[in-house]
Amino acid sequence: MKKNIAIVMGGYSSEHDISIKSGNIVYAHLSKEIYTTFRIVVTKNEWYYWDDSDAKIPVDRSNFTISLNEETIAFDAVFNTIxxxxxxxxxxxxxxELLTIPQTSCNHYTAAVTFNKRDCISILKAYHIPVAENYFINKNQPINIDEITSKVGLPCFVKANRSGSSFGVVKAHTKEAIAPALKEAFTVDNEVIIESFLSGTEISVGVACFNGTPTVLGITEIVTENDFFDYEAKYLGKSEEITPARLTTEQNKEVEALTLEVYKALNMKGFSRTDFIFNNGKPYFLEINTNPGLSEASILPQQSIKKGISLAELFANEVEECLKLHF
Known part of the structure; x- marks a missing residue:
């Protein structure tokens, strides 16, 4: 009997539309011969099943079921693309987890930690993972520009602490630019991290699990037309993504090992995409994405295809891995 798989997409953040694209790619490629797939859209106002006729059928949030043709549909697993x-x-x-429904991404604690850039960096420092110099500040705290620049230098990155897709990220080139950059970042989150600028080759490393073993899918080099890898560079074609990255054999080995060390240190499961920058020949951790983009233009799918793994195979494996871990 085919298993019912809910592909959850949307969400409450500025990344809603990007998530819809990821979810639709999973829906298009996840085998209909093996699974019965359902697109479930999550918004602040409603959760609903989005069928092929564009009808919206509400989700019962008390048990995560839908009513379809007078039948209650429960789900064997959730493919989380939010x-x-x-x-x-x-x-x-x-x-x-409370409903005991298996889902593809990491557990709630790991997700919370990795989504919080400050907490994530603090943990990885204990594992001696190289990171940029940083400074933490919360909304309504006094701003001491001299203290900030003496710690992180100039230029520096001012980042909303809990955000993705480069929303709320500003590169400040001067002392005068820091206050307005903070103002912008605080519109996205009430916590901010300010990081030193590291110049060098930026790379992104995808990971998936096969038979319970975390495996690097590939290493992609990011060459942006903009000042940094911002929203335009990520989603509006203002960057070149080169897979495999133009690294030496030793650099490849070093960053693959470092990626898997990060993955294990954070108790990850499922997909991840970890970003590094090579500064003076040394890779520094930038951030980890636990639900990376899955559209055909996204980095992790590009890496999978280059490795000879089709998206159908990649997504089916993700479902089977989460089912194995649950039962």
Whole structure:
């Protein structure tokens, strides 16, 4: 009997539309011969099943079921494609854990930690993972520009602490630019992290699990037309993504090992995409995405295809891995 798989997409954040694209790619490629698939859209106002006729059938949030043709449909697993809250910050993971429904992404605690850049970096420092110099500040705290620049230098990155797709990220080149950059970042989150600028080759490393073993899918080099890898560079064609990255054999080995060390240190499962920058020949951790983009233009799918793994195979494996871990 075919298993019912809910492909959850949307979410409450500015990444809603990007998530819809990811979810639709999974829906298009996940085998209909093996699974019965359902697109479930999550918004602040409603959760609903989105069928092929564009009808909206409400989800019963008390048990995550839908009523279809006078039959109650329960789900054997959830393929989580929500970027941002509530699918990448632990809220949705905790909900499914309470309902004992297996889902593809990491557990609620790991999701919450990795979504919080400051907490994630603090943990990885204990594992001696190289990171940029950083400074933490919350909304309504006094701003000491001299203290900030003496710690992180110039230029620096001012980042909303809990955000994705480069929303709320500003590169400040001067002292005078820091205050307005903070003002912008605080429109996205009430916590901000300010990081030193590291110059070098930026790369992104995808990971998936096969037979319970975390495996690097590939290493992609990011060459942006903009000042940094911002929203335009990520989604509007203002960057070149080169897979495999133009690294030496030793650099490849080093960053693959470092990626898997990060993955294990954070108790990850499922997909991840970890970003690094090579500065003076040394890879520094930038961030980890626990629900990376899955559209055909996204980095992790590109890496999978280059490795000879079709999207149908990649997504089916993700479902089977989460079912094995649950039962």
């Amino acid at each position: 970027h941002g809250t509530p699918g990448e910050d632990g809220l949705l993971q905790a909900y499914f």
